[in-house]
Amino acid sequence: MNKFYVTTAIDYTNDVIHIGHSYQKLLADALARYHRLIGDQTFFLTGTDEHGQKVEKSAKEKGIEPKTFVDKIAEADKKEWSALNISFDRFFRTTDEDHVKFCQEFYLRSKASGDIYLSKYNGLYCEGCEAFVDEEECQFHPNKKPQKIEEENYFFRLSKYQNFLKKYIEEHAEFVVPESKRQEILAFIRRGLRDFSVSRKNVSWGIPVPDDPRHTIYVWFDALINYLTYGVEENCWPADVHILGKDNQRFHAIYWPAMLKSAGYELPKTILVHDFISLNGQKVSKSLGNVILPSELVKKYGVDGTRYFFLRYGPLNNDVDITLEKITDVYNSDLANGLGNLIARVAKLCERTSPQRSTLNAQYAKNKFIEEFRFDEALKEIWTWISELDQQIEKDKPWKLEGNDLRKVLAGYRESILKIAVALQPFLPKTSEKILAQFKGPEIRSGAPLFPRIK
Numbered sequence: 001m002n003k004f005y006v007t008t009a010i011d012y013t014n015d016v017i018h019i020g021h022s023y024q025k026l027l028a029d030a031l032a033r034y035h036r037l038i039g040d041q042t043f044f045l046t047g048t049d050e051h052g053q054k055v056e057k058s059a060k061e062k063g064i065e066p067k068t069f070v071d072k073i074a075e076a077d078k079k080e081w082s083a084l085n086i087s088f089d090r091f092f093r094t095t096d097e098d099h100v101k102f103c104q105e106f107y108l109r110s111k112a113s114g115d116i117y118l119s120k121y122n123g124l125y126c127e128g129c130e131a132f133v134d135e136e137e138c139q140f141h142p143n144k145k146p147q148k149i150e151e152e153n154y155f156f157r158l159s160k161y162q163n164f165l166k167k168y169i170e171e172h173a174e175f176v177v178p179e180s181k182r183q184e185i186l187a188f189i190r191r192g193l194r195d196f197s198v199s200r201k202n203v204s205w206g207i208p209v210p211d212d213p214r215h216t217i218y219v220w221f222d223a224l225i226n227y228l229t230y231g232v233e234e235n236c237w238p239a240d241v242h243i244l245g246k247d248n249q250r251f252h253a254i255y256w257p258a259m260l261k262s263a264g265y266e267l268p269k270t271i272l273v274h275d276f277i278s279l280n281g282q283k284v285s286k287s288l289g290n291v292i293l294p295s296e297l298v299k300k301y302g303v304d305g306t307r308y309f310f311l312r313y314g315p316l317n318n319d320v321d322i323t324l325e326k327i328t329d330v331y332n333s334d335l336a337n338g339l340g341n342l343i344a345r346v347a348k349l350c351e352r353t354s355p356q357r358s359t360l361n362a363q364y365a366k367n368k369f370i371e372e373f374r375f376d377e378a379l380k381e382i383w384t385w386i387s388e389l390d391q392q393i394e395k396d397k398p399w400k401l402e403g404n405d406l407r408k409v410l411a412g413y414r415e416s417i418l419k420i421a422v423a424l425q426p427f428l429p430k431t432s433e434k435i436l437a438q439f440k441g442p443e444i445r446s447g448a449p450l451f452p453r454i455k
């Protein structure tokens, strides 16, 4: 049996996630559902990144212990993902015991390779990124100036892996997708890689450095290892795909493979990087007060209405600005009119004469666009089948047919509907299930509208 292992970035727990975080979960979910459908043994990991200075600070502001604080956030995040029907196999928390132990072992393996040494850091730190930065201004946190800090840190010898990374990423086009992001990564590597801190001295909310507990392991070093903790436990490493936003691409495409190489593990096969969502022309952020929770969209558009919009029109290769008007328009045109109408129409026709039974063809599930991570194109293709079937019905005029002629065209329609339903499974699992239940027969009956129109 083929195995398939997909991960999302784990969300930072200084606050509850919002729609900006949903996109990568939906991509990973569609991919995991697709691989389960074609019979692969599938592992899907998501979770929360719970250590670090920002979390410590947020907990302090609320006057509670960091662990109590992150417990609440992790529960709230899980609720949001279940509203979107995200089918993860484990919700990983970096405070989980197995991870703490594994992370320390990883650190020691890397140290044994001669890649960790004690030195002094003197430079800038962006608290928003929880990262040491070179630039005076952080492009992801324009409102938060990076702070000058000087402290004793353990460093990871990233510079040693400069040539390895350059060669590897040049020779493996599939390692960073899309190609534009691979070029950005290569350009960054060619400018020269500097060693980075892997410990903090004045941050107590973290995993202790095993052989020097005055330090805690730097939150990024700790967080990245989550993929491997699970992968080794489940015997599914290396990961097939890590899915993440562009703000995390350097950590995943540069730091992470160097860390793995150092500790003696295989590299993941693909790092899939997506762009950002903005809302009414603004970044989605708590400080701007425009946060929408995934569950709020689900209340309005239903779980599959929400999933469809993001999977079809989300920021796969470009930043995308969304408005509620746009989601409503897409919902009404593609789902209420497009898919919903077609299903109602064919069910009504089939009520007159039950067409011949057909068997579900597993081949319908195969989709080259999903294999190439083109989720938008995969859905576009299904929507061409929807309009082709609409046109076919107009051409056949089944309302004028009777007897065998009628039965023959209806059997064809039914086959097309089953094909559409199977192909929809990874994207709109509940809708697919409803259509399959309605059309598997032997009798086909009209049902309630799949997507009632929204004003």
Ligand SMILES: [Zn+2]
Binding pocket: 126, 127, 128, 129, 130, 138, 139, 140, 141
């Ligand atoms: Zn930043």
